[in-house]
Amino acid sequence: MRRLSELKNKRFLATPYFIWSAAFIIIPLCMVFYYGLTDKSNSFTLENIMSIGSIENFKALILSLALSLVSTLICLLLAYPLAMILNNLNVNQSSFMVLIFILPMWMNFLLRTLAWQTLLEKTGVINSLLNLLHLPTLNIINTPYAIILGMVYNFLPFMILPIYNVLIKIDKNVINAARDLGANGFQTFGKIIFPLSLPGVLSGITMVFVPALTTFVISDLLGGSKILLIGNVIEQEFKQSSNWHAGSGLSLVLMIFIIISMLITEKYDDGGIMS
Amino acid sequence: MKIKLQKIYIGLIFILLYAPIVTLVVLSFNKSKTRAKWGGFTLNWYIELFQNDQIMSALSTTLIIALLSATIATLIGTIASIAINGMKRKWRTFYLGITNIPMLNADIVTGISFMLLFIAIGATFGFTTVLFAHITFNIPYVILSVMPKLKQTNRSTFEAALDLGASPVYAFFKVIFPDILPGVMSGFLLSFTMSLDDFIITHFTKGPGFDTLSTKIYTEVKKGIKPEMYALSTLLFLSVLLLLFLVNRSPRKASMSLKEI
Numbered sequence: 001m002r003r004l005s006e007l008k009n010k011r012f013l014a015t016p017y018f019i020w021s022a023a024f025i026i027i028p029l030c031m032v033f034y035y036g037l038t039d040k041s042n043s044f045t046l047e048n049i050m051s052i053g054s055i056e057n058f059k060a061l062i063l064s065l066a067l068s069l070v071s072t073l074i075c076l077l078l079a080y081p082l083a084m085i086l087n088n089l090n091v092n093q094s095s096f097m098v099l100i101f102i103l104p105m106w107m108n109f110l111l112r113t114l115a116w117q118t119l120l121e122k123t124g125v126i127n128s129l130l131n132l133l134h135l136p137t138l139n140i141i142n143t144p145y146a147i148i149l150g151m152v153y154n155f156l157p158f159m160i161l162p163i164y165n166v167l168i169k170i171d172k173n174v175i176n177a178a179r180d181l182g183a184n185g186f187q188t189f190g191k192i193i194f195p196l197s198l199p200g201v202l203s204g205i206t207m208v209f210v211p212a213l214t215t216f217v218i219s220d221l222l223g224g225s226k227i228l229l230i231g232n233v234i235e236q237e238f239k240q241s242s243n244w245h246a247g248s249g250l251s252l253v254l255m256i257f258i259i260i261s262m263l264i265t266e267k268y269d270d271g272g273i274m275s
Numbered sequence: 276m277k278i279k280l281q282k283i284y285i286g287l288i289f290i291l292l293y294a295p296i297v298t299l300v301v302l303s304f305n306k307s308k309t310r311a312k313w314g315g316f317t318l319n320w321y322i323e324l325f326q327n328d329q330i331m332s333a334l335s336t337t338l339i340i341a342l343l344s345a346t347i348a349t350l351i352g353t354i355a356s357i358a359i360n361g362m363k364r365k366w367r368t369f370y371l372g373i374t375n376i377p378m379l380n381a382d383i384v385t386g387i388s389f390m391l392l393f394i395a396i397g398a399t400f401g402f403t404t405v406l407f408a409h410i411t412f413n414i415p416y417v418i419l420s421v422m423p424k425l426k427q428t429n430r431s432t433f434e435a436a437l438d439l440g441a442s443p444v445y446a447f448f449k450v451i452f453p454d455i456l457p458g459v460m461s462g463f464l465l466s467f468t469m470s471l472d473d474f475i476i477t478h479f480t481k482g483p484g485f486d487t488l489s490t491k492i493y494t495e496v497k498k499g500i501k502p503e504m505y506a507l508s509t510l511l512f513l514s515v516l517l518l519l520f521l522v523n524r525s526p527r528k529a530s531m532s533l534k535e536i
Contacts, residue, residue: 014362014370017355017414021373024411028388029376035391082288085281097285099519104292106515107299110474110492111508114500115295118302118310125298153291206379214381217474221496231383238387238479248391251384262379 036248048249057233057250064230065257067144068212071151072159075208076201078152079159083200084193086160087167098164102157113150113221120146120222142224150218151208158207166200167193206265210258230254296512303505310500320506327503333491334507336402337471340487344409345466351410352417353459357451359418360425374415385412386479393480400482408480409470416469417462424458425451 039045051057082101086094104112119125120141127137140146170193178188216231223229230250237247303321307314324330359370377385389408398404428451436446474489481490492504 011358013354014358016351017358017370020351020411020414024389024392024407025373025376028385028392031391031395032384032388078288081284085285100289101292103515103519104296105472106468107296107512108489108492108508109472110489110496111299111504112295114492114496115298115302118298119294121310153295156288156292210379210381214383216383217493234383234387235478238390244387244391244394247387251387254381255384258379258381258384 032248032251034248035244036252039245048245049252051246051249052253056228057230060228060230060233061253063144063227064213067147067151067229068209071148071155071212072205072209074148074152075156075159076205079156079163079204080201083160083163083167086164094168098161101160105157109154110217110221113154113218116146116150116153116222117141120149141222142226144223144227146222147219147227147229150222151212151215154218155208155212158211159204162200162204162207163197164200166197170196202265206261209261213257214254299505300509300512302502303509305502305505308502320502321510324503324506324510327501329486330488330491330501330503330507333486333488336485337487337489340402340406340409341467341470344406344413344470345463348410348413348466349417349459349463352414352462353421353455355414356418356421356425356455357447360422371418374418377412378415378419382473382475383479386476389476390479400480401485404480404482405477405485405487408476409473412473412476413466413469416465417459420462420465421455421458424455428454 036048037044037046039047052061086097086101089097117124120138121127122137122139122141124141130137140149174196175188175192178192183191214231216229216235219227219229219232230253234247234250234254237243237250302310304316304318305313306317306319355370359367362370386408389404389411393400393404433446433450436450437443441449472489473487474493477487477490478493481487486494488507492500495501495504
């Protein structure tokens, strides 16, 4: 009897979340699909999705893909050695260092990105320093390079954490065994450490790639207003032209890329992205 | 040599991450109003900050939204976790799948989906719409913090309590709840910080005249940002530092909170 009543209780407990997620997760997503696939007179059309083919939108999409791929790669190349160094520190030191590397995330990210403007400007801090040392100046503000810098800067912690979390779980005995069996440093890394850390690498890649692909803030702040990413296009459709149908159509295109990167991660990741 | 190289590497990344923060702190003491040049040291912006009604009201809105949304999300999320934990595998996968959607989806898509929903039901964009959006994207963080703790709890102790005559609710609060409390707390804190820091979703669900700190900063960026903002962000950063320092005083808790992050 008790079993039965407990079961009912549990089901009853799920009701609030069920209603909430239906109303605020499922239905809104369906609405994106609905708006994306209809026109102003509510009849079915593929025009909104096809508008990705227009020169401006297509250019924005390609630029977004290129910049986010490059940033993801740079993040990975920067984060992996760092995660390995952190992993080799003793326990107290490493948890302190990890804290140091995620601490910047507690300062408002718009302001932090804005601060890069001050640093990168033609007469900014970095160029003044370079001038002082009689080195050539760096003119990357309002170019795609500044956007890449902004992406790497903002999303680097998202790459460091998953990789670090996987590395600390690797059994040291496995590594020692490989060394005992005669593998050198490179072989141990290539055959043992890297394959074992792959789930962390993949979830790091999604956690950097998706926000980098879809950002409109970083390009707004560091790219001037001339460089449009696909995120900027969608944002303008919604907030400025109030063209919800076109904006939703472009979002659906964007979601294809998000889903692809999610599927790749899902395949290798055991137990969700946050594990 | 190797150790030295490692230290240099850590140092370089450290500089990359902290250069903007140092810049903001320095700017908050800058007498000249433009970011471009140093006009001498002043504490004026800190005084003017507290007299700036717009920033102060944006700050209080941000805190109220964060506190309310984190509290409600923790409540709904914890109850949902208990329910999901007791479900059959098929249903559990279904619910966790739904829970993953807001976490994995791009913020801009989540943001516009809320905007479309609120337009469809004819809601007035403002406090309520932002609050509902924040609760929604916070719930997954709570569920993902509480679920692992729930899995670790021992079912037999709960059943033992029932056998000894405790009512299910009483047994829950006496036996299970203390075990999952760390997960609930870290879920709450995670939600709170996510809500504080959110810009994109707020941007799409807010109405004219309603601002959180993030959206306020975004509009100011276009018109020229007021130096009071630098002062405020410096103060906020210092309070986080202080908070972490206090938490770190008890080492066990610190390592725990770190793992949750």
